[in-house]
Amino acid sequence: MLAVFEKAIGNPPEELGLPLVGFDCKKTREEISETFRLLWPESTFYHLSNGNFMTLSHDEAQSPLHQRSMFVTDGIFCIFIRTLVNICELRRHYGLSRQATEAMLMVDAYKVLRDRAPYPPDQVIKDLQGKFAFVLFDAKSNTLFVARDREGSVELKWGMAGDGSLVLSDDPNTIQEACGKIRG
Template identity: 65%
Template sequence: MLAVFEKSIAKPPEELSLPSSMGLEKSMTREQILENFRSSCTELTVCNLANRNFMALSEDDNSFEHPRSIVVVDDVFCIFIGTLENTSDLRRHYGLQRQATEAIVVVEAYKVLRDRAPYPTDQVIKDLQGNFAFVLFDAASGTLFAARDRNGGVELHWGLAGDGYLVFSNNPNFIKEACGNSHSPFPPGCIFKNGSELKSFDHPLHKVRAIAREDDNGSICGVIFQVDLYTRLHSILRTGSAANWADETVVIFEGESRPDEKDLNAF
């Protein structure tokens, strides 16, 4: 899968661009990325959006374990990879037909979040059980929404193209070629919604930080994102709730910081 969005809409974390700003490898432009993706696929669906944004899905070697699909419902576009273990329960919860796919369930969950606010983003995604990753775009409002399951069972990566476009892909080799060093695994158990920070849906009161990776020469060669064990964000409990919706147990999803990693707050 491939999804590319202009920076003014996506507004990704600034840390993604740090390796390129240090004068390392050049990355491709949006046009080059799409052309490379086209040339690598025999069966391809491309949804061209406004301002040269697009979402594309290859049907080549579609995995039975982690199937890929793309749907469009009421100008909401969604690429979904993986499976949900509780699809039947979610269909009943959202009043959907038995034929509704996982991608349609995700679109409906997003629409509930959008239309019936206040409804915590992390709580909506937390209801999804299984191995999955998705990228959703609401063309009417210009809202970009991406998430990856808490176990990291499905690959999802993001990075910055040479012209500043934000790129999503489930193929780590492809996104490395497209974005040079300005790419990173999308952190498991996290959600990204433009206009807000990258956050953990299991631990929404703990900040997700960017950690710089250095090569043998001490140059920054990339970043990873992980949940901060030691920092809690200020919050207000939901009225009428018997308990805080943040779990007390905290997990660093991408592993402990190594000696060659630096917290990007230092930059």
């Protein structure tokens, strides 16, 4: 999984922009996209406005522990990694069908947060039980919603591209190569 957003949407901390002594490999969004395409040519790419993008690789060797889903509707894009142990309860809570994936659930939870209730984002996150990470982007409002479980069970690293863009990935090597420095 890889998601790259311009600085206006996702503003990385300043310390990620400081140069590393003898190590300067920060790439632009375009270079990061091209590298990812070469490594995972079967990936699904979603090109968003202003050169932003989200992509999900389809690795045939994925184990059930590294389950991934992506859902797109009404200009809302969500990549969800791993699983929720209380998904049945959450489906009932949000009125979703039994076939709803974790990514579908997160989009619905986000819509509730955005449209119907004055809940802070942590209200939705605290109801999620399991080992997970997700990246959700609302293209209409340029809103980015990123989270992972409390224990940090799923790697979700982030860094800063050469043009100041925020780079998110579940693969630390991708972030290291693209950004030089990583956080997570």
